[in-house]
Amino acid sequence: MVPFAGFEMPVLYESVIAEHRAVRSDSGVFDVSHMGVLEIDGPEAHRELQRLLSNDLDRIAAGGAQYELMTNEQGGIVDDLIVYRRAESSYLVVVNAANHKTDVSWLKEHFSSGVELRDLSDERAMIAVQGPRALERLGLEPAASFSFAEIDLFGVPCTCARTGYTGERGCELICAVEHAASLWDSIVAAGVVPCGLGARDTLRLEACLPLHGQDITPETDPISAGLGWACALEKEFTGVERLREIRDASPATRLVAFVMDEPGIPRQGMPIVPDGRVTSGTHSPMLDKGIGMGYVPARKSEPWSMLTIDVRGRPLWAKVVAKPIVTSSKKYKERQGEG
């Protein structure tokens, strides 16, 4: 167990690699109750969220969820989060544990009247079930990605969202804290493998899903991070002018994914010689190679560009690849730059 944002979290149950592979080949379950859950209601909730978040809430209807960035005046990323639209005046927002308090104060500070924020984090648990066989194991029918519904699963009422952080199909379940242990036990009894924080990190990195605090921060912007798709630059929101400038000028640096061409494992903070840095790095259990993400000058950001990573004084070759690096439905090809 390790402390993480005030929670005691298991890094692994049995083996990071075995848990990781279970999620790519079958299914795994993660306790992600450390995530913050906020309820935002009121006649002005729609207007206020449109003003403070990057994506356009009118791209989704009730029962739809959306990936959003919360940006500051400089276009830097305060946090990334998911908004669930229940009605025009009612939303559920799931934020990162490490930024939970910052987000709540940021929103309260910037909301004007007509909107109410309730922090449900202490009352709600969140369980993610991920993998190509996850839904089948739970007896759930497939549904559109990023949709959600109120369901009853193994006798537990929960919000079931078709979202996740592994690059696989599956769902994230939000339920009352007092039902969490029974829901967890039923899911494990259905043959889903318990997974810890270690596998969560290797899975999200293979899938090239950014981690706030590493790959994206208040000092980095969504355009350079490749998250322009989650920014509705035609609407007005905090920092949008700066983001339009970055888009119009084209970013000077970009967040790329890379695979090591030589034995060695890149780690967060290592230099990409001479003018970049690794923001996340690990050993890929699917490729059995070092992989990572990092910021590099735009001219080196196309797939097939070669990078040199300084691994504790050893200069090692790495190759830029298209995102995601690998998931169960996207096989890694050595020559993917051509395909």
Add this chain to the structure above:
Amino acid sequence: MAAAENYPADLKYHREHDWVRIEGGEAVFGITWKAQDMLGEIVFFQPPQMGVAIAKDGSYGEVESVKAVSDLVAPLSGTVVAVNETVQTEPEKVNDDPYGEGWLVRVQLSDPTEVDALLDAEAYKQLVAEG
């Protein structure tokens, strides 16, 4: 499958969790059960070059697990005469069999009297038990 905790009596131990098997004027080095258990699944072994001189208590290479990297501390001084190539392609051998197939390097000792400063299995076990 990870090995069960054990510290063979015929080996000598360095407090940084390395073991030594003395074979005449040469010695084989590896990391102990405790070391591999603390690191977790080993996924990478960066060996020293053949013929390079390594110094007691100095770093002679690295092993990495999914989450962490660790320097390999030389329990004795000498010259590297062999490197376990199996562990380079199958680093999990260090977890499976830390004292057998998971050995790391073979060294020609430059000062065999250094052995006297190493721990025996009982003393090392006590060190591990004390945390």
